[in-house]
Amino acid sequence: MVKSTAENLSPTRVKLDVEVPFEDLKPRLDQAYKTVANQIQVPGFRKGKVPARLIDQRVGRGYVVETAVNEGLNDYYQEALAQTETTPMARPEVEVTSMPGVDGEAEGPLKFSVEVDIRPEVELPDYKGLKVTVEPAAASEEDEQKALDELRSRFGTLKAVERPAAKDDFVTITLTATVGDEQVDHAEDLSYQVGAGTMLDGMDEALEGLSAGEDAVFETVLAGGDHSGEKATVKVILGGVKERELPEADDDFAQLASEFDTIDELKADLKEKAAEGAVTGQGIEARDKVLEELVKLVEVPVPDSVVNEQIEQHFSQQGHSEGDDHDTAEHRAEVESNAREAFRNEIILDKVADAEEVGVDQGELIEYIISTSQQYGMDPNQFAQMLDQAGQVPMIMGEVRRRKALAKVLEYAVVTDTAGNTVDLTAFVTPGGEDGATSADSADSADSADSADSADSADSAPSADSPAEAEKTPAKKAPAKKAPAKKAPAKTAAAKKAEAEAEAEGAADAEEAPAKKAPAKKAPAKTAAKTATTKAPAKTAAAKKAEAEGEEKAPAKKAPAKKAPAKTAAAKKTAEDKAADTAE
Incomplete structure (x- = not known):
């Protein structure tokens, strides 16, 4: 059984010291030997049948122990959280301090520490009668007139006019953006409402006062595409101007x-x-x-x-x-x-x-x-x-x-x-x-x-x-x-x-x-x-030696990612069914 203690480092951070007895680690160690045996080839032995002592000689016991630790670390951490009644809020920082047969006794315990942020405990104030x-x-x-005007705007029509563009007009434009000497974008016949502020910084100012056929150049910072965040020179050509005509506020409109x-x-x-x-x-x-x-x-x-x-x-x-x-x-x-x-x-x-x-x-x-x-x-x-x-x-x-x-x-x-x-x-x-x-x-x-x-x-x-x-x-x-x-x-x-x-x-x-x-x-x-950061234990000297000798060995196993649960039938239900399942 995992043994763990908790030390509060601050109101929002805790350190867990965790010790895993060798007998709890041994089943994972045995499985790690089987895994490695299937990953290496040793003359005279079929794949998967290589004895543990030869694996220790060829690959190094340290590598096998590391594999077992990586496989079980998450489960041991979960046990420690449950024992100490700790609810994490962010990525834990894990450091393995002792592994049996690596930097500890051959059949000694696995030891590691975890630092993680937690929910702070606060005293609830008197919240009644504020x-x-x-x-x-x-x-x-x-307010009433504004609501009526907004409703009329929704039923307005656009009418072409021959005058310079002004705020709230609808215009047809062509845009060309260049960064340095390179043209990075070009688009024609775009519809835009002057003053909307939904395209480029500086464009509304450039458009106001332009007549059909005229153009203006302005500097801006691109906010999308491959050149996002870069300063660009933009040329805008005004194709036409339309204004919105509102219907009369009469019974027909109502x-x-x-x-x-x-x-x-x-x-x-x-x-x-x-x-x-x-x-x-x-x-x-x-x-x-x-x-x-x-x-x-x-x-x-x-x-x-x-x-x-x-x-x-x-x-x-x-x-x-x-x-x-x-x-x-x-x-x-x-x-x-x-x-x-x-x-x-x-x-x-x-x-x-x-x-x-x-x-x-x-x-x-x-x-x-x-x-x-x-x-x-x-x-x-x-x-x-x-x-x-x-x-x-x-x-x-x-x-x-x-x-x-x-x-x-x-x-x-x-x-x-x-x-x-x-x-x-x-x-x-x-x-x-x-x-x-x-x-x-x-x-x-x-x-x-x-x-x-x-x-x-x-x-x-x-x-x-x-x-x-x-x-x-x-x-x-x-x-x-x-x-x-x-x-x-x-x-x-x-x-x-x-x-x-x-x-x-x-x-x-x-x-x-x-x-x-x-x-x-x-x-x-x-x-x-949210992902977590784990400090991987260093490879043993034996493992490094095996690499140097060119022995074929399994690549170092990464810390296993937490598998996403299989999609349940509830995910295919309607919103009401899903909510019912959850609420229950």
């Missing part, structure tokens, strides 16, 4: 754009929706401020390794490399701050969920999967299968649980508006309402993606507990989950739609420009599993 002040929930006439017969009925409905939106916005403000107040009450230590991993994940999944124009000290500091904030929020809300005995039932899980998949423009069944295959369903359940915990804190809070009126958030925190975050999050902007980048830090801990995954390729990533932080959750790269969908239908056929500007903030998908 006081916050929010703005009154009042929709203005400007019948075309809605289920109402008159424009007055439509305006009344838009007014009601604007009022509802104001209430939702007030609830979001209250939620964010309550969470801020809660976090102020407790100090949560944050593991640096978790933060650093989130930073690197953020930049790698946006296609940025270290040192490029996007990876600035300011941007990196912003991502780090958001990662730490999201981690603290998760830890505290998990404690609240424990205290309130918050659970997640089948219906809540289904609702979350369906609503989230719709935000990402994905089929719910496909989304559920992706989550299942990536092992992210437990993460989703944890997220729903934290949302419910935050709703509980909000329910206990004392919320008033700036006029001194008590704010009733019943509809916002009860089932069928906003549930503290779920529906409200979809109303928020997706621009604050960075705060969600690190939201997966605490949830991904169970998959980070294998020291034998150093050679493992990261599993397919699932869509990023939303952190219950004060900032709006982000959309995933796989599901994020182009902002141009909000434009008029006349520009819907716009082609993608060369070196198209990437979204400024893009939530990285959730990593399904």
Whole structure:
């Protein structure tokens, strides 16, 4: 039986000293001899029939022991985690300190130590009765008019005009990008709305004031393709200008754009929706401020390794490399701050969920999967299968649980508006309402993606507990989950739609420009599993000697990667079936 002890190095890091008796290692050692016997050829012996003593002479006992240790290291580590009740949060660092017959007694124990980051233990503060002040929930006439204008824009038509291009015009352009003397991209007849900011930095300024047939040259940094991050000179030629004509706001328009017969009925409905939106916005403000107040009450230590991993994940999944124009000290500091904030929020809300005995039932899980998949423009069944295959369903359940915990804190809070009126958030925190975050999050902007980048830090801990995954390729990533932080959750790269969908239908056929500007903030998908780093024991002198003599021996066996579980039938079920299986 494995013997292990734990030593706390810091509030977020622990060291495990593990000792494996020789009798526990021997079955793996015997199997290692069989494995090596099938990998080498010795005159006078059939493959697989080479005696252990000859293997020791030809290859070296140290190599065989290393093979056995690599095969069993992960299992021994798991036993040590269970014995010490340790929940890892990041990659473990493993060092083998003694191997029998190598740097220890022939039949002595295997000894190794592990350092790994863990969830910090925090004392839950008194979260009941937090006081916050929010703005009154009042929709203005400007809000109502804006809603009507947006609806009219969706039914607008594009009309060619003979004048210089201005903001909000739709133009047809030709782009040519050069880096130095090399033309790196060229595209013709692209449709674009001036001022949209969805292509290249500097292009909107270059287009404003141009007439059909005229061109302009501007400098920019390419954000995609083989030359991403490089400075380029771009020439843009304006082919034509169109402006959007809005339909008259009359009864005919009301019948075309809605289920109402008159424009007055439509305006009344838009007014009601604007009022509802104001209430939702007030609830979001209250939620964010309550969470801020809660976090102020407790100090949560944050593991640096978790933060650093989130930073690197953020930049790698946006296609940025270290040192490029996007990876600035300011941007990196912003991502780090958001990662730490999201981690603290998760830890505290998990404690609240424990205290309130918050659970997640089948219906809540289904609702979350369906609503989230719709935000990402994905089929719910496909989304559920992706989550299942990536092992992210437990993460989703944890997220729903934290949302419910935050709703509980909000329910206990004392919320008033700036006029001194008590704010009733019943509809916002009860089932069928906003549930503290779920529906409200979809109303928020997706621009604050960075705060969600690190939201997966605490949830991904169970998959980070294998020291034998150093050679493992990261599993397919699932869509990023939303952190219950004060900032709006982000959309995933796989599901994020182009902002141009909000434009008029006349520009819907716009082609993608060369070196198209990437979204400024893009939530990285959730990593399904984290790999581990293991310090491999050095080869024995005998093993090195065998190599020098040119003996044919098996290549050094790598630490085994943790095998992904076989795809279950549940992965093929509908979103409802999958949620039911998980909730049970």
